[in-house]
Amino acid sequence: MSFRVVRSSKFRHVYGTGLKRDQCFDNIRVSKSSWDSTFCAVNPKFLAIIVESAGGGAFIVMPLSKVGRINPDHPLVGGHKGPVLDIAWCPHNDNVIASGSEDCVVKVWQIPDSGISRTLTDPIVDLVYHQRRVGLVLWHPSAQNVLLTAGSDNLVLLWNVGIGEVIVKIDCHPDIVYSACWNWDGSSLLTTCKDKKIRIINPRTGDIEEEAISHEGSKATRAIFLRSGLVFTTGFSKMSERQYSLRAPDHLSDPIVMVELDTSNGVMFPLYDPDTNLVYLCGKGDSVIRYFEITAEPPFVHYISTFQTPDPQRGIGMMPKRGCDVNSCEISRFFRLNNSGLCQVITFTVPRKSELFQEDLYPDTPGEEPAITAEEWLGGKDAEPLLISLRDGYAPSHKKELKVIVT
Structure with missing residues (x-):
């Protein structure tokens, strides 16, 4: 007599729903860059998407309420001289966004509450130091105005945006840095590099605390810190199969879990929700979003389900939890770009009877x-990070403008 023990988890039934076209954003000229970035950044006020633009690099910013078809002449955020490769909203000010570009410059922008009515070309500050294109921008989770940038010059720089200066230079990578992630309190930094290694780095000194080969394949790997301190990675095997792994610091070279998923060739972005411990895997060119729950008991990474879409994705953005609708038990919301210029909104909910x-x-x-x-x-x-309750919903604050004191 055999029986399966069904694992009890409140996330066993998480349902993804794609909103109707008129509740999505349409007619967007998504960037054709082959750079492995998500091309999309979202917060409770705005959606930002890297777009194709003549004569330099630009991205588009829309208030979340402005759904529907976007005018072809919609104003852009465009001051870069080369294509924009990555964008990131500041976690401590929903009106501030950073962009990194092929022109080697990082720019930080202030977006008015109502959105932009004409093309914005004046950033609050230009951060100039990188010698080659900047493909990664990432804000510190709890310290104000600390921005990480990484470029094809193999440097990782930490900036104090408030004074527009580099405060730490990390020069321990022999090749291009593919991804970077802060741990929960921002005391440690995790990077993946073209040399196939993942590194845990002391972000104040730039010293490597631990390094290990992550995946044998030569295509881009990505790694994130989970809230517990464990490390989750995605990458490729020698046979070009896509894999994910779970590892513990101090034992990075010996994965707790290593699973082969499929033989697709798109880089997989792990998008993580620290409140629920769910990881969503979204591959470039995939038409699915797979999601998993990470727990303390074997097999540690529990497959929950797959959300199927009709068309392949070019990019994806994940809403911070404070932008989700608690009244409908929405636990995550994604903004998914496809090749036809649609940015589809997908919500994941846990059905509950109670109001x-x-x-x-x-x-x-x-x-x-x-x-x-x-x-x-x-x-x-x-x-x-300072935590807030969502019991009464979340009301975006009217933020002070970011002031930069350049010495």
Whole structure:
């Protein structure tokens, strides 16, 4: 007599739903760049997408309420002299976004609450140091104004955007850095590199604390820190099969789990929700989003389900939890770009009968207030992100403008 023990998890039934076309964004000229970036960044106020533009690089920013067909002459954020490769919203100010470009410059922009009515070409600050194209921009999770950038010059730089200066230079990678991720309190940095290694780095000194081969394949790997401190990676085997792995710091070279998924050739982006411990795998060129729950018991990475879409994806953005609709038990929302210029909105919900606030689905989540200043962080202080309750929903604050004091 055999029987299967069904694992009890509140996320066993997570349902993805694609919104109707009139609730999505349409007619977007998504960038044709072959760079492995998600091309899309979203927060509770705005959606930003890297687009094709004549004479330089640009991205488009739309208030989330402006769904439907986008005018071909919609104003752009465009001051770069080369294609934009990566964009990232500041976690502590929903009106501030950073962009990295082939022109070697990183720009930080202030977007008005109402969106932009004409093309924006004046950033708040230009961050100039990289000698080659900048393909990665990433904000610190809890320290104000700390921005990480990585370029094809193999450098990882940390900036204090408030003064427009490099505060740490990390020069320990022999090749291009594919991805970077902060741990939960921003005291440690995880990178993947073209030399197939993942590295855990002390971000204040730039010293490597641990390194290991992540995946044998030569295509791009990505790695993220989970809230528990474990490391989740995606990459390729020698036979070009796509894989994911789960590893523990101090034992990076010995994966807890290594699973082969398929033989598709698109780079997989792991998008992570630290509140629920769910990881969503979205591959470039895939027409599916797979999602998994990470737990402390074997097999540790539990496959939940696959959301199927009719067309392949070019890019994807994930909404921070404070932008999700708690009344409909929405636990995540994605903005998915396809080749025909549609940005489809996909919501993932856990069906519940009760109308009440679901405490277990919505633990307190990172809010907009930074926990520490850039100076405190550089001085050695670490702090976890300041959390807020979503019990009464989330109301975006009217943020002060970012002021840059250039010395």
